[in-house]
Amino acid sequence: MLTDVETKSVSPVFVGRSTELATLRTALTRATTDPQALLIGGEAGVGKTRLVEEFAAAARRRGAVVAPGGCVEIGADGLPFAPFSTALRRLRRELPDQFAAAASGQEEELARLLPELGAAAAREARRDEQGMARLFELTARLLERVAAEQTVVLVLEDLHWADASTRHLLAYLFRTLRTGRLVVLATYRSDDIHRRHPLRPLLAELDRLRTVQRVELGRFNREEVHRQIAGILAREPEPDRVDDIFERSDGNAFFVEELAVAADEGCCTGLTDSLRDLLLVRVEGLPESAQRVARIVAEGGSTVEDRLLAAVARLSEDDLIEALRAGVNASILAPAPDRDGYRFRHSLVREAVSDDLLPGERSRLNRRYAEALEADPTLVPADERVTRLASYWYHAHDAAKALPAVLDASVEARRRHAYSEQLRLLERAMELWDVVPETVRATLRPVDYAEVYPPCGCTPEQAPLRYLDLMAEAAVAGRLCGERERSMKITKRALRLLDEEPDPLRAAWFWVQRSRLTQSLARGDGWAELGTAQELVRGLPPSEVHAEVLASAASWSMLHEPGPEAMAAAERAVEYARMVGCHDIELNARLTLGGLMVDAGDIDTGLAEMYDVKERATELGVDMVVGRAHVNLPSVLEGVGRSEEAAGLLRDGVDVTRRLGLLDSEGWVWGNLAESLHSLGRWDEAARAAHHAQRSEHSAKPRAGGSMRLAYLAYDRGDMAEAARRLAEARTFFGTHDPMPQ
Incomplete structure (x- = not known):
């Protein structure tokens, strides 16, 4: 409705940032051969979004598809996966055929990120500790396939507001993307990253990745401020005015805009240097109805939809339009780029307006948002509705x-x-x-x-x-x-x-x-806790909890103290799980039982049991047992000298665990494959497999297995120093509290 309104304070001239823009363009060129990952940091108002917009325009001119997504702040709450959902939605709209082909067969799982792909998988995450990892793996493969022939730029803004799941997914992509003409670009507000900010550990982790480039935006110098003011005013500014604005803004691009417009409109006299006053002075110059609408938008979240705003504002349509027009004309509000709604042109102004609300005013506005959304759930996108309603009611007290x-x-x-x-x-x-x-x-x-x-x-x-x-x-x-x-x-x-x-x-x-x-x-080692659990269920009727306690005890014993007691626990776990109809516990316990049978010398029966569990778990879709079967069964085969059979099963296991997103299982598979290849005398292949086990996305113990295998290889090759180094590395991964036999 108001998309054609011009904003006076935004300079039509792109100022400075030539080095940073060149870095981004170089990454776009390199993306034709390898995925590129970049982080852009800078204080609020320094010009991160303007740089990204300029780069996005250049990327589109070169034929790339740009898929932007921003982290959404609702009070203190971030929406799960919000920037990825928005970016994937744009990608699907821009490249429908490629997206459909890339997502084919995985729509139900990917619907957790993009609900319009269909109903999310009915099989929930119960006992599926790798559910998130599987979703992350599918997302990475989706992006690689979509970008196989077409350059794609994925832009994720405002990471300082990112929910934890978004941070985890971004870190996973930065670590694992291997193919595709893909640029992943993320921005964050560096002055918000205090010592306890949840983004800080992620930034430290990404700094250690050679594949991630960091771009830090500094403030403008006097010459750049001069050019920015000239672009805003469409004329040469007086030198004294430039000096004054440069001194007061300290080169922050957004403050330059605010001060330049305030001075041009004659508001300079009496304008304090307080940041809050600087941000509020032009809001307070709006008509009262526009100020009221600005306060409502500020409390609604990063973006407020047209119809939701109308329901909360309770103004006539004409009055609401006039209030919005005043806010947009003053460059305070702007139409949202990805939906029918409005947002503050700069988040700093929204934060200042929100902070200026009285406590009772804030809770009353949140109540009105909640009541409007309860009355008409279609006012916001379906994938945001539940989270936003929870936030509104919570902040309504x-x-x-x-x-x-x-x-x-x-x-x-x-x-x-x-x-x-x-x-x-x-x-x-x-x-x-x-x-x-x-x-x-x-x-x-x-x-x-x-x-x-x-x-x-x-x-x-x-x-x-x-x-x-x-x-x-x-x-x-x-x-x-x-x-x-x-x-x-x-x-x-x-x-x-x-x-x-x-x-x-x-x-x-x-x-x-x-x-x-x-x-x-x-x-x-966790045994004392399991012992307490066993005492608590002793003598009670069969139940799912009873079966799980027995299965956990049997699995622990298989690794630490295999023998008759462990086998008896596994047999009882199978029996109890069958009584209560819990297939995943039954299959898990049967897999343990098969391994214990082999250990006790009943090799053929034990292996037959384990093979049957693998097939049954695959048929029923019990992914965790499928992953464990591709680890434990080959390990048992290797233990009885059937290395070739183990290696074949492990090669299948790499594909299976990767497809299911079972990261730790994949790590164990690679380590076991290295062991079998070592036994077969294929040492170079074994070393490559061991290095795969050490990939950073695997947790400590699978990586320890890779280090152990590299230690054995170095020992057999006579390199004692390397063997000692790898052994010490394995010990750091394994720790000292759980001295398992291996």
């Missing part, structure tokens, strides 16, 4: 409305494998729990919100949702997203609560989680 909305958002985050966001939302739900009336909590059911945690003693339809259910979901979400310390704290707290209200099944389930966390945090 209405706990009774916020708790169900936050829980709905946590389920949506889990469905999309956005486990970091799920954890944050569940922690918010736990914060709200005690202030919500019991009558509201009684309406909530585990069947709607709790997936990982079945032992409630009655059907989900009968049982009310409990605080412990939220803790269980949060503990698993924390483990899956790598927040193991937070997960451990939640688990310990849950066990303290269960000391006060004994519930053996729930307690046993939490002790299994604690065992896993203890091992992954290298604080012990």
Whole structure:
């Protein structure tokens, strides 16, 4: 509606940045042979977006497809995968045939990023610890295929607002993209990256990758400020005016714009040097209705849709248009580039306007946003609806409305494998729990919100949702997203609560989680925790928890103390899992049982069992067992001298685990392949496989396997120094708390 309105403060002349623009153009040229990854950092207002826009225009002139996406801030909440969803949506629109071919067969999984591809896979992430990794792998392969013949520039802006899942996916792409004419470009606000900012560890990690280029934008010098002002005013500015603006802006491009326009409009007198006052002075010069609309837009998020804004503003259509026109004419608001809506032209102004709201005003606006969205869910894109509603109700300080909305958002985050966001939302739900009336909590059911945690003693339809259910979901979400310390704290707290209200099944389930966390945090071998879990279920009727406890104990024993007790635990785990109809636990326990049979000397029976599990797990789509089968079965084959058979199975395993996105399983497969190739005398091939096992996206223990194999190879070649170095490397990966036989 207002897209043709000109903005006076934006210079039509692109000033400076010749070196940075040349870097980006060089990356575009190099992308014809290898994917390129770039990070652009700079303080707020320094000109990151303008540089990206200039580069994008140049890339389009050279025939590239540019797919932009921005991180979306809603209060303090980021939307899971928001920039990737937006960019993929644009890519699908620009290259429909290539996109359809690249996504073929994986639409259900990719729908977690782009819902319009179809319904997300019905098979949820229960016990599928690699769900996020599989989604990341499919995304990487999708981009490589789409960019196989056509240069694609993926632009992800405002990483300082990125949700954790977006950060993880970006890091994965930067580490793993190998083919395709692809440029991945991300921007972030460097002055926001304080010591505890969640983006800081990612930046440090990416700095260690030789494939990632960092571009830091500095402020303009006086000559560049002079050229910028001349472009804005369309005339030569007075030297004194340039000196004054340069001194007060300190070369920040956005402040130059604000000061130049303020001075040209006669507002210079009395304008303070306070950043907040500088940003608000032109907003306060708008008509009252336009100021009101600006305040509403500021609290709605990074972008507010037309119809949602109309519902919240409660102005007549003509009055709303006039208010918006005033805001756009003043270069304060701008039409959103990717939807029918409006945003602040610069986020600094939005933040200043939002900070200027009174506390009661902020909560009232959030309530009106929430009520409007509840009344008409079509006001916002479907993939944002649940998260935005949760944020609006939470910031409206209405706990009774916020708790169900936050829980709905946590389920949506889990469905999309956005486990970091799920954890944050569940922690918010736990914060709200005690202030919500019991009558509201009684309406909530585990069947709607709790997936990982079945032992409630009655059907989900009968049982009310409990605080412990939220803790269980949060503990698993924390483990899956790598927040193991937070997960451990939640688990310990849950066990303290269960000391006060004994519930053996729930307690046993939490002790299994604690065992896993203890091992992954290298604080012990996890056996004491499993022993406690076994004592808790001893004598109880068969249940899913009982089967899982037995299967976990058998798997631990297979690696640490194989023997009759381990085999008995595996047999009972299979029996119990069959009784309660839990196929994934049954298959996992059968795989352990097969390995223990071989270890005990019943080689043919054990191998037949393991082969059958591999086929059955593939048929049923139990991906974690499929991955484990391609690790354990070849390892057992190698152990009985059938190296050629093991190597063939492992080559298949590389393709299978990569296709399923099972990163750690892939790492173990490469390490085992190196071992079998070493046995076959194909040492150079073995070394290449071992190096594959050491790829940085694999976790520590699979990488340790690669280091061990390289140590053996160096030893056999007589290179004692290299063997010692690789052995020390393996020890650092394995740690000291879990001295497994290998």
